[in-house]
Amino acid sequence: MSIEARDIVAWLRAAAAALEAQREQLIELDRAIGDGDHGANMDRGFKAAMQRVEALDTTDIGQILRTVAMALIATVGGAAGPLYGTFFMQMASQAAGKASLSPAEWAAALEAGLQGVMDRGRAQKGDKTMVDALAPGIEALKQALAEGADLAEALRRCAVAAEEGMRATIPLVARRGRASYLGERSAGHQDPGATSAYLILRAAAEALGAVP
Numbered sequence: 001m002s003i004e005a006r007d008i009v010a011w012l013r014a015a016a017a018a019l020e021a022q023r024e025q026l027i028e029l030d031r032a033i034g035d036g037d038h039g040a041n042m043d044r045g046f047k048a049a050m051q052r053v054e055a056l057d058t059t060d061i062g063q064i065l066r067t068v069a070m071a072l073i074a075t076v077g078g079a080a081g082p083l084y085g086t087f088f089m090q091m092a093s094q095a096a097g098k099a100s101l102s103p104a105e106w107a108a109a110l111e112a113g114l115q116g117v118m119d120r121g122r123a124q125k126g127d128k129t130m131v132d133a134l135a136p137g138i139e140a141l142k143q144a145l146a147e148g149a150d151l152a153e154a155l156r157r158c159a160v161a162a163e164e165g166m167r168a169t170i171p172l173v174a175r176r177g178r179a180s181y182l183g184e185r186s187a188g189h190q191d192p193g194a195t196s197a198y199l200i201l202r203a204a205a206e207a208l209g210a211v212p
C-alpha cells in the first residue's frame with residue numbers, strides 16, 4: 001500500500017477536525033500550565049492551513065506539507081506555531097516532488113519532522129512537550145513496519161504509543177516552554193502540546209482506515 005497525495009490531504013483534514021473538536025480541552029490544559037491559548041492557536045492554524053491546502057491543485061505531497069508549514073508559521077503565535085511549522089517543513093522536504101509515499105517513506109518523513117522539532121526546540125523526551133507524544137508514536141510506527149505489520153496496524157500502534165506518551169507527561173516537570181516557568185508546579189497536568197501531537201498522529205490512523 002502506498003500513501004497518495006489525497007490520503008495526506010485526508011489526514012490533514014482529520015487532524016484539523018480533531019483539533020477543532022478538542023479546542024476547549026487544549027485550552028483547559030494550557031490554562032493549567034501555560035497561558036490558555038493552545039486550543040485556539042491550533043484550531044486557527046489548521047483552519048488556515050486547510051483553506052490553503054484545499055485551494056491547491058497538486059499531487060506533490062511536498063508542496064501540500066510545505067503549504068501547511070507556512071500557514072502554521074504565519075497564523076499560530078507562541079511556541080507551537082514555529083515548532084509544528086518546522087515539523088511539517090521537514091516532512092515536506094522528505095516528500096518533495098513525490099505523489100506517493102511508501103509506509104517506510106511516510107515514517108521517515110515523520111521522523112525528520114520530529115528531529116526538526118527537537119533541534120529547533122532543544123527538547124528531549126521527558127521534558128513534557130509535544131516530543132513526548134511524537135517520539136514514542138513515531139518509534140512504534142517504525143518498529144511495527146520493521147516487524148512486517150501492514151500500514152493500518154502500524155498506524156494503530158503509532159496512535160496507541162502516542163496516547164501513552166501523552167498520558168505519561170502528567171507526572172513530569174516541564175523543562176521547556178512556558179510550563180517550565182512553573183517548575184515543580186507543572187507536575188500533575190497533561191501537556192497541551194503532547195495532546196495536540198497525539199491528536200495529529202491519531203488522525204493519521206483514522207484517515208488511513210485504522211481507528212485504534
Ligand SMILES: Nc1ncnc2c1ncn2[C@@H]1O[C@H](COP(=O)(O)OP(=O)(O)O)[C@@H](O)[C@H]1O
Nearest residue numbers: 038078079080121123129130176177178192193
Ligand atoms: N522548546 C519546546 N520544544 C518542544 N515543544 C515545546 C517547546 N516549548 C513549548 N512546546 C510545546 O508547545 C506547547 C504550548 O504551545 P502554545 O500554548 O501554543 O504556545 P505558548 O507556550 O507560546 O503559549 C507546550 O505544551 C509544549 O508541548
Ligand SMILES: [Mg+2]
Nearest residue numbers: 034035037038
Ligand atoms: Mg500557550
